Amino acid sequence: MTHGLNGFSSRSIHSGYEPDSLYGPINTPIYASTTFAQDGLNELRGGFEYTRCGNPTIDALEKTVANLEGADYGRAFSSGMAATDVILRILLRPGDHLVLGHDAYGGTWRLIDQAFGPWGVEYTVVDTTDVDAVAGAVRENTRLIWLETPTNPALSITDIAAVAAIKGDAALVVDNTFASPYLQNPLALGADHVLHSTTKYLGGHSDVVGGVVVTNDASFDEQLLWFQGGVGPIPSPFDAYLTARGIKTLAVRMDRHCDNAEAVAEHLEASDLVSTVLYPGLPSHPGHEVAKRQMKRFGGMISVRFHSEEAARVFCLNTKLICLAESLGGVESLVEHPATMTHSSATGSQLEVPRDLVRISIGIEDIEDLLADIDVALAAVSAVEASAGVSADA
Numbered sequence: 001m002t003h004g005l006n007g008f009s010s011r012s013i014h015s016g017y018e019p020d021s022l023y024g025p026i027n028t029p030i031y032a033s034t035t036f037a038q039d040g041l042n043e044l045r046g047g048f049e050y051t052r053c054g055n056p057t058i059d060a061l062e063k064t065v066a067n068l069e070g071a072d073y074g075r076a077f078s079s080g081m082a083a084t085d086v087i088l089r090i091l092l093r094p095g096d097h098l099v100l101g102h103d104a105y106g107g108t109w110r111l112i113d114q115a116f117g118p119w120g121v122e123y124t125v126v127d128t129t130d131v132d133a134v135a136g137a138v139r140e141n142t143r144l145i146w147l148e149t150p151t152n153p154a155l156s157i158t159d160i161a162a163v164a165a166i167k168g169d170a171a172l173v174v175d176n177t178f179a180s181p182y183l184q185n186p187l188a189l190g191a192d193h194v195l196h197s198t199t200k201y202l203g204g205h206s207d208v209v210g211g212v213v214v215t216n217d218a219s220f221d222e223q224l225l226w227f228q229g230g231v232g233p234i235p236s237p238f239d240a241y242l243t244a245r246g247i248k249t250l251a252v253r254m255d256r257h258c259d260n261a262e263a264v265a266e267h268l269e270a271s272d273l274v275s276t277v278l279y280p281g282l283p284s285h286p287g288h289e290v291a292k293r294q295m296k297r298f299g300g301m302i303s304v305r306f307h308s309e310e311a312a313r314v315f316c317l318n319t320k321l322i323c324l325a326e327s328l329g330g331v332e333s334l335v336e337h338p339a340t341m342t343h344s345s346a347t348g349s350q351l352e353v354p355r356d357l358v359r360i361s362i363g364i365e366d367i368e369d370l371l372a373d374i375d376v377a378l379a380a381v382s383a384v385e386a387s388a389g390v391s392a393d394a
Helices: 008-014 056-069 080-091 106-116 131-137 160-166 218-230 237-247 250-269 288-294 309-317 367-393
Strands: 038-040 073-077 097-101 122-126 142-148 171-175 193-197 211-215 274-278 301-306 334-336 357-361
Touching: 008 056, 008 250, 056 073, 056 211, 056 237, 073 080, 073 218, 080 106, 080 142, 080 171, 080 193, 080 211, 080 218, 097 106, 106 122, 122 131, 131 160, 142 160, 160 171, 211 218, 250 274, 250 301, 250 367, 301 309, 309 334, 309 357, 309 367
Parallel strands: 097 122, 097 142, 142 171, 171 193
Antiparallel strands: 073 211, 193 211, 274 301, 301 357, 334 357
């Protein structure tokens, strides 16, 4: 069924699985079995023996994501952070060094700083949008350069190909969660390995947690496979099924996410109540030209800086349709205050998030409803600022 398919939507629906010859199910079955019958001593039927070491439902998901990223191999994990941890454990040893972006996801930094730091791994935090700064941070013992682009939550854009050109012997890993394979394919731009939190856009419905790593390196893939079986950070077959089901509509969802985000970004940028709108699709964004080169469109994530922390908090507390909640990438719109929510662990570090910043995951609702909800929250911000101004004059 997958032969000769070039289009993204066709591959997202059909790659990774073909109906079996027994019953011919169109959807990948949920193989809810811990173990599999063998035809003889260590003679595996279909290549599967025990779900921790491989399962047909999980295998289908892995093949689908690898196909969409243009990769030879893919391995699924129980969460994006589990996938991150495995990558770090494969690539780093005590005494090694890595380069990390100054606005990377707080959970990634926390893992590196609090788990790998005491183990003897060193890291340097730089602005990865400055390729010269990245090059200057690379040492003889640098084994890894970790990129997010767009970043979480500042929506910074790094030129992947430019960093690939100066990385030397270090592995270049790109967290492609914000873009999804529909908008960006880092392996084609020179990355060595690509990570996704499948919890976000790939699953797309806020109902399943997972992660996946794709690569063209056979040796690296063998090590990923070892960690799946040797440590066990795998998704359940049902989680893999839900993620694969979400991927079937990835293209149509991402187009709607992008349509809505572009309209919301322009609407917010026109408001005097907003200090800065951080969205790569706006010509005012410093990474706009790079994003145009390496992304198909600009994604569904927007961050907004207000004139004060109080204004940011008021905005978050006064949307109704846009729910106050962590996470992102689902069909519903979500708003959060990273400094006190998803990125609170980075407070006081080099990755501390400005307290006047709000992150919005733009869903696929009707744009008129989203804009109306945003206007209600902006009106609340206006009222608070007006009240503060009166008090100051008094």
